[in-house]
Amino acid sequence: xxxxxxxxxxxxxxxGGLKDxxxxxxxxxxxxxxxxxxxxxxANDLSLRWNCKAGKCGSCSAEINGLPKLMCxxxxxxxxxxxxxxxxPMRSFPPIKDLVTDVSWNFRVKQGIKKFKPRPPDAPDGTxxxxxxxxxxxxxxxxxxxxxxxxxxxxxLREHHHFDGFAGPRYFVHIAALEMHPLDVEDRVEELKxxxxxxxxxxxxxxxxxxxxxxxxxxxxxxxxxxxxxxxxYDPLSRLFRMFQSxxxxxxxxxxxxAAQGRDSGSAGAR
Amino acid sequence: xxxxxxxTYDVLVIGAGGAxxxxxxxxxxxxxxxxVICKSLLGKAHTVMxxxxxxxxxxxxxxxxxxxxxxxxxxxxxxxxxxxxMAELHAKEAPDCVRELEAWGAxxxxxxDGRILQRNFGGHRYPRLAxxxxxxxxxxxxxxxxxxxxxxxxxxxxxxxxxxxxxxxRVVGAFGYDRERGRFLLFQAKAIVLATGGIGRAFKITSNxxxxxxxxxxxxxxxxxxxxxxxxxQFHPTGMVWPPSVMGILVTEGVRGExxxxxxxxxxxxxxxxxxxxxxxxxxxxxxxxxxYTQGDRNARRPPELLTRDHVARCIVREIKEGRGSPHGxxxxxxxxxxxxxxxxxxxxxxxxxxxxxxxxxxxxIDITKEPMEVGPTTHYMMGGVQVDGDTQMSxxxxxxxxxxxxxxxxxxxxxxGNSLSDLLVFGKRAxxxxxxxxxxxxxxxxxxxxxxxxxxxxxxxxxxSGSEGPYQxxxxxxEIMQDLVxxxxxxxxxxQALVEVEKLRQRAAKVSVQGNREYNNGWHxxxxxxxxxxxxxAVTRAAIEREESRxxxxxxxxxxxxxxxxxxxIVIGKGADGETKIARRPIPEMPAELKQTIEEMQ
Numbered sequence: 043x044x045x046x047x048x049x050x051x052x053x054x055x056x057x058g059g060l061k062d063x064x065x066x067x068x069x070x071x072x073x074x075x076x077x078x079x080x081x082x083x084x085a086n087d088l089s090l091r092w093n094c095k096a097g098k099c100g101s102c103s104a105e106i107n108g109l110p111k112l113m114c115x116x117x118x119x120x121x122x123x124x125x126x127x128x129x130x131p132m133r134s135f136p137p138i139k140d141l142v143t144d145v146s147w148n149f150r151v152k153q154g155i156k157k158f159k160p161r162p163p164d165a166p167d168g169t170x171x172x173x174x175x176x177x178x179x180x181x182x183x184x185x186x187x188x189x190x191x192x193x194x195x196x197x198x199l200r201e202h203h204h205f206d207g208f209a210g211p212r213y214f215v216h217i218a219a220l221e222m223h224p225l226d227v228e229d230r231v232e233e234l235k236x237x238x239x240x241x242x243x244x245x246x247x248x249x250x251x252x253x254x255x256x257x258x259x260x261x262x263x264x265x266x267x268x269x270x271x272x273x274x275x276y277d278p279l280s281r282l283f284r285m286f287q288s289x290x291x292x293x294x295x296x297x298x299x300x301a302a303q304g305r306d307s308g309s310a311g312a313r
Numbered sequence: 314x315x316x317x318x319x320x321t322y323d324v325l326v327i328g329a330g331g332a333x334x335x336x337x338x339x340x341x342x343x344x345x346x347x348x349v350i351c352k353s354l355l356g357k358a359h360t361v362m363x364x365x366x367x368x369x370x371x372x373x374x375x376x377x378x379x380x381x382x383x384x385x386x387x388x389x390x391x392x393x394x395x396x397x398x399m400a401e402l403h404a405k406e407a408p409d410c411v412r413e414l415e416a417w418g419a420x421x422x423x424x425x426d427g428r429i430l431q432r433n434f435g436g437h438r439y440p441r442l443a444x445x446x447x448x449x450x451x452x453x454x455x456x457x458x459x460x461x462x463x464x465x466x467x468x469x470x471x472x473x474x475x476x477x478x479x480x481x482x483r484v485v486g487a488f489g490y491d492r493e494r495g496r497f498l499l500f501q502a503k504a505i506v507l508a509t510g511g512i513g514r515a516f517k518i519t520s521n522x523x524x525x526x527x528x529x530x531x532x533x534x535x536x537x538x539x540x541x542x543x544x545x546x547q548f549h550p551t552g553m554v555w556p557p558s559v560m561g562i563l564v565t566e567g568v569r570g571e572x573x574x575x576x577x578x579x580x581x582x583x584x585x586x587x588x589x590x591x592x593x594x595x596x597x598x599x600x601x602x603x604x605x606y607t608q609g610d611r612n613a614r615r616p617p618e619l620l621t622r623d624h625v626a627r628c629i630v631r632e633i634k635e636g637r638g639s640p641h642g643x644x645x646x647x648x649x650x651x652x653x654x655x656x657x658x659x660x661x662x663x664x665x666x667x668x669x670x671x672x673x674x675x676x677x678x679i680d681i682t683k684e685p686m687e688v689g690p691t692t693h694y695m696m697g698g699v700q701v702d703g704d705t706q707m708s709x710x711x712x713x714x715x716x717x718x719x720x721x722x723x724x725x726x727x728x729x730x731g732n733s734l735s736d737l738l739v740f741g742k743r744a745x746x747x748x749x750x751x752x753x754x755x756x757x758x759x760x761x762x763x764x765x766x767x768x769x770x771x772x773x774x775x776x777x778x779s780g781s782e783g784p785y786q787x788x789x790x791x792x793e794i795m796q797d798l799v800x801x802x803x804x805x806x807x808x809x810q811a812l813v814e815v816e817k818l819r820q821r822a823a824k825v826s827v828q829g830n831r832e833y834n835n836g837w838h839x840x841x842x843x844x845x846x847x848x849x850x851x852a853v854t855r856a857a858i859e860r861e862e863s864r865x866x867x868x869x870x871x872x873x874x875x876x877x878x879x880x881x882x883x884i885v886i887g888k889g890a891d892g893e894t895k896i897a898r899r900p901i902p903e904m905p906a907e908l909k910q911t912i913e914e915m916q
Contacts, residue, residue, distance in 0.1 A: 054832065070556020070677070082785035086836030087829030091353070093522040096562045096672055098451065099357045115675055138493055139833040146470075149355065149462075157463045158418035169412055171427030177420050181445065184420060184452060188356055223418065 043068055046118065047126040048076055050088070054139050062126060067118055074102055074113035077129060077141075089140035097254060100189030104141055105130040110191040110252045132194040145190055151209050154237065158220055159228040176224045183219035183263060185255045188212065192249035192259060198242045209238035211249035211259050218263035221270070231274045240267055314762065315769035317488070317497035322348040322467070323752035324745070325487060325500050327474050327529065328508030330358030331450075331734060332717025334457035335410075335741025336506045336748065341464045343749035348467045348500060350489065352509075352524045355470055356458045359510050359522060359718075360737065363450025364565035364668065365434055366442025367414075367738070368731030369407035373424055374431045375611060378439040380404040384908070385915035387732060389591060390436040390621050391696075391725020392865045392875075394542065394883060397904045398703030399723040403732070403739050410738035411443045419456040421445055433570040433607060435619040436729040438595065438915075440609070447565050447666050453734060472498060474528065475841065476768045477505065477536040478760055483711040484536060485758030488768045492838060495831025497769055501760060503752035506706075506744045507533060507699060507715040512546075512849045514788075514842075516692035517796035520552055520563040526842040527849030529719035533699045534848060538708040540886045541721040541899070542697035543849070544856035544867045547728055548801045550625035552691025554643035559676045561691040564646065564669060566730045568686075569618040571665050572607040573648035574600075575629070576685070577637035583644075584617035587628055592620055594916070604654065623727045623866045626690040630801055633689065643689035649682055658682070690801055694733065696724040696866065697856070700885060706744035709887075712751055712758075716744035721883075726865025775840045778826035784840035787821050791846055794818070799854050804870040808858045815851050822847060855896055856884045 043066040052061045063080045074092055081088040092102040095114045102113040107121060107128050121127050135143035164170045192211035198204045209217070217234060220226050234240045243264055250259040257263070273280055324340040326333045329351035341347045351358060370383040383404035388395055411429065415421065421443050422430040431440045445452040462468075474489035486501045509529030513521025534540055551564040569575075577583050588596050596617050597603040603616025618625065629644050639645050648666070652658035659682040663670050666681070673679040673686060699708045699715035701722060706714045717737045724732060775784070798811035822843045827836040862876035863869050882898040889895045 068557065071558045072676070075558040081835060082783075082789075086783055086785065086827055086839075087834045089833040089835050093353055093357050093359075093524065094362045095522065095559075096362065097675070098448070098668065099361045099522075101353065101357050117676070142493075142833050145354070149470075152459070153462050157459065160416060160418070168416075169428065170415065172420075172423055173427055174423040177423065180420055184445070184455065185448065186455075187361075187451065188455075220418070223420070226418075 046123040049126040049128045051130040071118045073116045089142045100187030103189045110194050112254050134194045134200040156228050160225040161227050172224050183215045191252045195248045195252050207239040208242050215263045235271045317499045319499045321501040322346045324504050324748045325502035326506045330360035331737030332741035333508030336745035337466050339742045339745030340749040345749045345752050350469045350472045360450045360454040364447040365567045366444030366449045366731050367734040368441050369411045371408045373428045375439040381911045385912050390729040395725035396703050396722030406739045407735040417460040434730045436621045442731040447668050477532050478764050480758040484713040504712045504748040506748050508717050509719045511695040511718045513692045515795045515846050515850045517792040518561040519692040526846050531845035531848040538710045539700040541700040541883050543852040544860050545696035547694035547866045548626045548690040549693035551688040554687050554689040555641035572651045576645045577632045639687045643687040645685040646688045647685035697721050705747035714744040714748045716740040775827040780826050782824045784825050811854045852886050
């Protein structure tokens with residue numbers, strides 16, 4: 043079997059650096075397999091997170107040759123093996139040990155987002171009616187596996203460390219899923235601007251490019267949310283209108299947003 | 314005494330998958346304080362990988378469906394070893410649980426008239442699985458997680474429990490450690506719900522993650538609770554077989570529900586060759602009828618690919634053994650053929666099975682809309698677990714509850730696809746409700762310092778030893794033994810050999826040493842998981858030796874027929890006073906006449 047070299051970041055909260063490991067590789071292997079093999083044979087105390095090994099749980103996020111990826115979905119045959127493959131932790135979050143970082147900030151941000159609040163049921167049996175084409179967009183957002191690669195790559199967090207006033211792409215997708223949910227009647231537009239700092243995003247689409255679920259984060263989630271914020275805070279007519287109207291949001295706006303690339307045709311899945 | 318932090322709750326839930334989160338939400342709604350421990354980060358538990366759907370007789374697609382049909386299907390699938398009370402409650406309560414998820418924000422695929430769409434699945438008479446493409450588990454865990462974090466529940470992420478603490482015959486707390494710093498933690502609780510999932514890591518080829526080391530099974534056993542049905546390990550018929558690094562990763566039954574067919578290398582749909590008597594009346598006898606069933610024809614019977622998992626897995630093993638397998642030791646599963654029948658088949662497949670499409674495209678360079686997949690059986694699910702009361706989910710130890718995969722009863726000898734997600738919702742909720750009630754009726758028990766001392770000392774031993782025995786090597790050896798000797802096809806001599814080997818591994822595990830320190834040390838964590846894996850492996854093997862018949866997921870080459878005698882009992886395993894394993898046959902309680910009649914009517 044051929045062998046390959048992996049430069050894996052080893053370290054703790056204070057310091058660390060890349061360490062080279064050579065291991066045999068075989069057909070079909072992904073980076074996670076190689077790291078596991080090294081862990082079992084050469085470095086028992088090497089730390090990493092993983093669970094499903096099939097791109098469904100979003101645990102094994104790392105930076106492979108400098109690019110944010112899931113280790114379980116990165117095949118070795120997509121990487122040049124004539125030089126060492128670097129495997130580093132997500133750099134936007136504080137290191138804990140080796141490939142494990144402190145991602146607890148993300149969980150705290152979610153806690154601060156207003157929860158789902160449905161309208162009263164449509165039917166006497168307490169259920170609702172929704173058309174498939176009205177939920178297609180939100181289902182795209184709900185594919186998110188919370189790997190936090192979009193957070194890792196976002197320059198507002200990575201370069202500017204704006205963890206206090208900016209929720210990050212993951213949570214704009216989350217808020218978009220709530221705001222465009224056909225049943226939701228909560229209003230999150232004010233806090234989107236203030237607490238969650240959506241204005242800091244200058245739509246460079248870095249997050250969308252690294253999403254392992256191919257969610258069209260920028261175009262389908264962030265831009266429509268920015269439009270809502272603009273409508274709410276800066277449109278003079280609607281500001282005037284609001285002065286005479288209650289603040290309570292009544293309907294929803296699902297399915298009326300900017301058309302964007304990557305969108306499925308709205309075929310109803312019903313048979 | 315070791316250093317440790319103390320946390321006190323009315324109800325402690327160990328595990329944060331579907332069952333654990335359901336239990337925590339329900340207990341917290343009852344007004345008690347709740348702590349949840351998860352081995353991974355929140356939202357990463359095994360539920361996230363579930364694909365097919367949640368079985369619930371809502372009758373949205375076929376109004377002939379109701380709880381009686383679901384009950385009868387579940388009992389038939391479990392070969393009548395099920396706890397009938399659980400099967401009854403499950404069938405009755407699952408629809409409301411699904412509707413509750415929708416009220417908490419879940420977005421299921423829709424019917425044309427805007428209701429929750431339901432799909433066909435193996436062993437279910439009518440289209441019954443509420444689903445979201447093939448990522449239903451993600452939808453479910455995220456919905457529970459996002460609802461739960463606003464309920465005031467304390468979540469301890471990346472913590473592992475080493476042992477349950479008992480006093481005066483009841484459970485009073487749990488002792489464990491946090492993975493990040495390696496510090497010890499004491500959880501004092503009036504009631505504890507185990508929701509730790511399964512044991513799949515004891516086998517080599519598995520769809521399960523590193524977490525599935527039988528923790529709840531072993532914790533309960535050592536706390537004095539009885540384990541039941543441990544011989545029934547489900548091997549899912551369709552796992553990936555190529556390339557080697559992805560071997561065992563699940564290929565959802567939804568592929569077959571959408572019209573996918575199994576073929577051997579001769580191109581033959583071999584599932585038509587062996588249709589069990591119990592299912593003959595419900596199964597199509599020609600390809601045309603089978604196809605019509607998958608497309609919603611209510612007068613058609615299901616294709617044999619949608620027979621129960623135990624049977625399909627054995628048929629695949631037979632094809633491979635007799636030399637009719639695919640090049641990499643599996644058989645062919647083909648969904649691409651539906652292009653002969655459907656316009657826009659390629660888009661249809663990508664829409665209905667998006668994660669399967671990506672999984673094969675990315676991991677195996679296979680485009681499932683154009684070519685067949687290669688699949689073979691993979692260790693998937695544990696039917697056996699903690700013996701519980703059907704209504705309350707309390708184990709034989711007062712104050713200790715269990716729900717989901719780590720509890721036994723609902724599924725009997727074989728679980729139907731889709732019945733696990735509904736199991737988590739129905740019995741997670743019930744366990745939470747009755748654990749909260751128990752906590753309200755009881756005061757906190759006294760913590761025995763000796764128990765803490767012992768657990769802490771045992772946990773630190775791997776650092777004190779020196780030597781060349783590594784945790785991963787012992788784990789890999791155990792996986793090979795269980796796969797080879799206690800797998801899909803079993804025989805007494807091999808299983809007795811397995812017991813000898815497990816004993817040898819126990820001695821090796823006692824010599825394992827680890828490098829480094831206590832901070833996020835995966836090697837140490839693996840070393841601490843080993844005793845649990847050995848405990849459950851021995852229980853599985855002993856129960857499998859005891860059941861001298863073939864039934865459901867348990868197939869004995871030396872006893873190929875079903876036995877009427879074994880059809881009346883569950884096998885129960887407990888820990889004796891001297892620490893020895895005790896095995897007993899527990900008669901299945903008499904079923905009420907109403908339920909019996911339901912089963913007869915549904916034949």
